[in-house]
Amino acid sequence: MTDIAHNSASLGVHSLVAGYGKKQVLNGVTLEVASGEIVALIGHNGAGKSTLLKAMFGLIPIWSGQVHLNGQTWSKPTPRDLLRSGVAYVPQGNRVFMDLTVQENLEMGGVTLADKTALSAGMERVFTLFPALKGRFKQQAGTLSGGEKQMLALANALILSPRVLLLDEPSLGLAPPLVSEALGQIQQISSASGVTVLVVEQKVREVLKISQRVFVLRNGQVSFTGSAEELRNETKLREVYL
Ligand SMILES: Nc1ncnc2c1ncn2[C@@H]1O[C@H](COP(=O)(O)OP(=O)(O)O)[C@@H](O)[C@H]1O
Ligand SMILES: [Mg+2]
Numbered sequence: 001m002t003d004i005a006h007n008s009a010s011l012g013v014h015s016l017v018a019g020y021g022k023k024q025v026l027n028g029v030t031l032e033v034a035s036g037e038i039v040a041l042i043g044h045n046g047a048g049k050s051t052l053l054k055a056m057f058g059l060i061p062i063w064s065g066q067v068h069l070n071g072q073t074w075s076k077p078t079p080r081d082l083l084r085s086g087v088a089y090v091p092q093g094n095r096v097f098m099d100l101t102v103q104e105n106l107e108m109g110g111v112t113l114a115d116k117t118a119l120s121a122g123m124e125r126v127f128t129l130f131p132a133l134k135g136r137f138k139q140q141a142g143t144l145s146g147g148e149k150q151m152l153a154l155a156n157a158l159i160l161s162p163r164v165l166l167l168d169e170p171s172l173g174l175a176p177p178l179v180s181e182a183l184g185q186i187q188q189i190s191s192a193s194g195v196t197v198l199v200v201e202q203k204v205r206e207v208l209k210i211s212q213r214v215f216v217l218r219n220g221q222v223s224f225t226g227s228a229e230e231l232r233n234e235t236k237l238r239e240v241y242l
Contacts, residue, residue, distance in 0.1 A: 008035040008194040009070045009086060009163040011056075016065035018055040025051045027220035028065070033164075038190050038197040040207040042241055043217035049200040050092050052217065053166045056198075057082055057089040069164065083112060086163035092172060092200075094153035098142030102133055102152060105141050109156030122159040129189060130155055147178045151185075158189065165190075167199040171206065179203050183210050204241050208232075216241070 012032035019025040025048045033039045041049050054060045056067050058077035067077045069085050079089075096105050106126065110119045127134040130151045136144065141152055150170060157165060170186065171179040183203075187210040190197050201207035208214060208228040216224035216237065224237060231237055 007161065007163055008196050010035045011069050011087065011164045011196060011198065012067075013052070013056055014066045014068065016052070016055060016067070017063040018051060018060055018065075019063065020051075020060070024063070025220050026055060029217070029220065029222055031215055031222055031225070033196055033198050035196055036190070036194045037213065038187065038199065038211050040204075040211040040214045041198060041200045041217060042202075042204050042207070042214060047217045048220045049217055050168055051220075053089065053091075053168050053198070053200060057087065057166060059089075083160070086160075087166065088157035088160055088162035088164070089166040090153050090157050090168060090170065092168040094150045094170065094172070096141045096144075096149055096152050096156065099140065101138050101140055102144070103137050105152055105156060106159055110159040112160065119159075122161070125161070126155040126159050129158065129185075146173050146175070147182065150174060150178075150182055154186070154189075161193075162195060164196045164198070167197065169200050169202060171201060171203050179206050180209070183207060186210060 010033060014030050016026050016029040017024065029052055043049055055062050058079045058081060062076060067074050069087065072085060074081060097108060106123055110122050113119050113122060132148060133151055133155060141149065144152060171182055174182055183206055186197060189195060199207060211228060213225065213227055214231050215222050232242065
């Protein structure tokens with residue numbers, strides 16, 4: 001982690017409260033992901049994991065609390081602020097534009113890049129990471145396999161050379177053998193580029209293999225923070241989550 005550290009940033013939230021309409025979902029979440037670290041965010045269905053990522057990325061309003069990235073702090077972040085600061089977000093369901101080709105999807109992903117040279121450099125970079133996509137350049141995204149759609153969603157985020165990646169269940173819908181492959185790829189990308197990763201996953205055993213630490217979200221709060229090993233040693237947590 002020497003010459004690549006420039007492409008990385010620490011990200012955190014402090015006492016974050018948010019929800020939908022009158023329904024409060026996040027009840028004061030505080031967490032910190034260090035530069036270059038991969039941290040898993042786990043918890044039951046409905047615990048607020050997706051809500052937390054959406055609030056961090058400015059897609060839903062924050063009622064109180066802050067999001068911070070290196071030295072910057074926002075109490076009302078917008079996706080534009082975060083994108084500009086090098087944060088990329090891949091929503092649950094690995095959404096891509098089904099009617100557009102792989103190339104057009106990547107052009108959309110790279111829409112904030114300065115010019116065509118930066119866009120083609122970005123495309124070359126993601127094709128090196130995902131050679132399978134290169135051969136499908138002109139193919140409609142809707143006709144890709146589940147694994148390829150997941151690659152494309154990730155490629156759309158990586159084309160911007162982010163410093164932080166927020167990933168919401170990247171393995172969702174993938175056949176079991178592809179789950180560890182997809183997560184392994186995320187680990188490789190992080191160790192090669194230094195990108196900081198906060199990854200929500202239901203496949204707890206699998207995600208623990210690539211994560212330095214894990215947060216458990218329960219009732220809209222962080223109920224556990226520790227290493228994978230520490231989670232395994234907590235009998236109650238092990239019974240519930242592993
Ligand atoms: N768009 C929405 N409008 C209203 N309530 C929502 C919306 N999205 C999620 N919720 C509710 O917020 C809570 C947390 O959901 P979510 O963050 O999606 O959980 P998780 O990702 O941990 O499964 C749930 O009770 C869910 O029903
Ligand atoms: Mg979710």
